Amino acid sequence: MARKAAVIGAGPMGMAAAYQLALDGVTPVLFEADDRVGGMTASFDFDGLTLDRFYHFHCVDDKPFFALLEELGLASRFIWCNTKMGYWFGGRLQPWGDPVALLRFRGLSLVAKFRYGLHAFINTKRNDWRPLDKLEASAWLKRWVGREAWEVLWRPLFEFKLGRYADKFSAAWIWSRIHRIGRSRYNLFREKLGYVEGGCFTVTEKLRAEIERLGGDIRLSSPVRKVTIENNRVAAIETADGVERFDAVVSTVPLPFIPEMMPDLPEDILEKYRGLENLSVACVVMKLRRAVSEYFWLNISDPDVDLPGLVEYTNLNPLKPHILFAPYYLPMGHEHLNETDASFFDKTRAVIRRINPEITDDDFIGWRVQRYTYAQPVETPRFPESLPPTRLPVAGLWVADTSHYYPWDRGASESIELGRTLAREVAGFLAETVAPATGNSEPAP
Numbered sequence: 288m289a290r291k292a293a294v295i296g297a298g299p300m301g302m303a304a305a306y307q308l309a310l311d312g313v314t315p316v317l318f319e320a321d322d323r324v325g326g327m328t329a330s331f332d333f334d335g336l337t338l339d340r341f342y343h344f345h346c347v348d349d350k351p352f353f354a355l356l357e358e359l360g361l362a363s364r365f366i367w368c369n370t371k372m373g374y375w376f377g378g379r380l381q382p383w384g385d386p387v388a389l390l391r392f393r394g395l396s397l398v399a400k401f402r403y404g405l406h407a408f409i410n411t412k413r414n415d416w417r418p419l420d421k422l423e424a425s426a427w428l429k430r431w432v433g434r435e436a437w438e439v440l441w442r443p444l445f446e447f448k449l450g451r452y453a454d455k456f457s458a459a460w461i462w463s464r465i466h467r468i469g470r471s472r473y474n475l476f477r478e479k480l481g482y483v484e485g486g487c488f489t490v491t492e493k494l495r496a497e498i499e500r501l502g503g504d505i506r507l508s509s510p511v512r513k514v515t516i517e518n519n520r521v522a523a524i525e526t527a528d529g530v531e532r533f534d535a536v537v538s539t540v541p542l543p544f545i546p547e548m549m550p551d552l553p554e555d556i557l558e559k560y561r562g563l564e565n566l567s568v569a570c571v572v573m574k575l576r577r578a579v580s581e582y583f584w585l586n587i588s589d590p591d592v593d594l595p596g597l598v599e600y601t602n603l604n605p606l607k608p609h610i611l612f613a614p615y616y617l618p619m620g621h622e623h624l625n626e627t628d629a630s631f632f633d634k635t636r637a638v639i640r641r642i643n644p645e646i647t648d649d650d651f652i653g654w655r656v657q658r659y660t661y662a663q664p665v666e667t668p669r670f671p672e673s674l675p676p677t678r679l680p681v682a683g684l685w686v687a688d689t690s691h692y693y694p695w696d697r698g699a700s701e702s703i704e705l706g707r708t709l710a711r712e713v714a715g716f717l718a719e720t721v722a723p724a725t726g727n728s729e730p731a732p
């Protein structure tokens with residue numbers, strides 16, 4: 288009988304880990320709290336349209352993602368697009384994202400444009416992020432681009448996306464975002480972003496089928512309550528259905544869940560998990576009869592708008608009616624998160640009509656609000672020092688989330704790569720330490 292391992296969380300990281308385990312001859316049992324796979328990439332039925340819960344696009348550097356598409360026979364479903372970026376500033380829509388747009392941008396001095404452009408160029412070319420790891424991002428940016436460009440171009444993003452953590456993020460984390468987008472281009476003047484036909488659903492469904500075909504077991508609506516540790520070895524997993532013994536466990540759930548799920552871990556490790564902070568997101572998803580703008584990504588710098596940008600997804604993936612996302616990031620527990628879905632919709636509608644007054648009430652066909660509590664770890668300078676390692680000092684136990692690929696921002700490709708890496712470590716561990724055949728179940732106490 289094959290060796291067996293538990294994977295907790297069926298987002299991209301957990302699914303990739305389960306898939307790799309199955310490829311490596313280990314039977315994965317994948318526990319997912321939600322009623323569907325995908326995590327942040329999960330899909331929902333938007334009045335007949337299967338759509339990603341949150342917008343997803345891909346860049347040229349997403350190589351682990353492309354490798355997986357190839358393996359799953361989905362490479363032909365991936366489409367590249369020459370997307371456009373825009374800026375709402377000074378009461379007008381302006382093109383953005385290339386040197387000509389920067390030069391023509393209305394509302395910035397030539398010196399500010401030059402400093403901003405130089406900084407973006409250098410950091411697109413730069414590969415060594417380590418010197419930036421110890422620096423705080425807002426101070427780093429102000430020093431490079433100057434006060435004027437900071438105020439107009441960066442401050443709104445920091446204020447509305449990072450909130451009270453605006454002066455807490457590391458410069459390496461911001462660098463990774465500039466680097467990823469800056470490199471994803473056909474040439475200096477044309478941006479290049481991509482999507483999968485059918486959205487993330489195409490990938491998660493194929494991955495799910497592959498895991499099952501290879502003998503894996505996917506258990507939806509099965510939140511793990513506890514991971515038991517005995518004699519410094521991982522021992523069992525407890526869910527509402529009972530207690531099941533495993534020789535290896537990989538958790539891919541957001542790290543703040545770990546102290547409650549693994550109370551037997553050493554106190555110094557639990558302390559580190561407890562110290563981690565996150566941003567939550569409430570993301571308005573809309574169907575519109577017509578386009579708001581020609582831009583896929585629209586940055587917003589407007590003192591009367593508390594939103595850093597709109598993502599007009601139809602300008603990447605030509606879905607009709609028009610699909611638009613408005614992500615509101617807020618520190619966990621922030622009072623605005625208690626606002627109703629209708630309130631988030633109302634204020635987004637007002638922003639859209641401010642930007643394009645020709646849009647009428649009739650143009651809004653439908654809307655939803657998608658929420659995620661642990662949507663973005665707060666990645667501070669020297670962030671790796673605040674994280675326990677992915678392989679814990681407990682035999683057979685691995686714990687990771689999107690924080691572990693710092694300085695890279697959360698991304699499906701990065702989660703897939705890390706999930707597969709963890710799975711290979713697990714398979715090696717099981718091959719060395721466990722005779723094939725394991726897995727007894729007993730009812731929950």
Ligand SMILES: Cc1cc2nc3c(=O)[nH]c(=O)nc-3n(C[C@H](O)[C@H](O)[C@H](O)COP(=O)(O)OP(=O)(O)OC[C@H]3O[C@@H](n4cnc5c(N)ncnc54)[C@H](O)[C@@H]3O)c2cc1C
Pocket residue numbers: 295296297298299300301318319320321324325326327328341342343344345509510511512539540541544548568570614659662688689696697698699700702
């Ligand atoms: C608004 C937004 C936009 C984004 N846009 C992009 C983009 O354009 N491109 C891109 O590449 N990435 C994007 N991302 C990021 C991408 O979605 C994430 O990096 C990726 O999904 C992380 O995958 P993960 O598996 O590491 O974590 P998650 O997706 O968070 O998965 C964790 C899973 O664990 C499950 N879980 C939690 N507790 C338990 C429990 N007790 N038992 C069992 N299961 C549990 C959760 O239900 C979840 O399914 C975006 C994210 C957001 C929020």
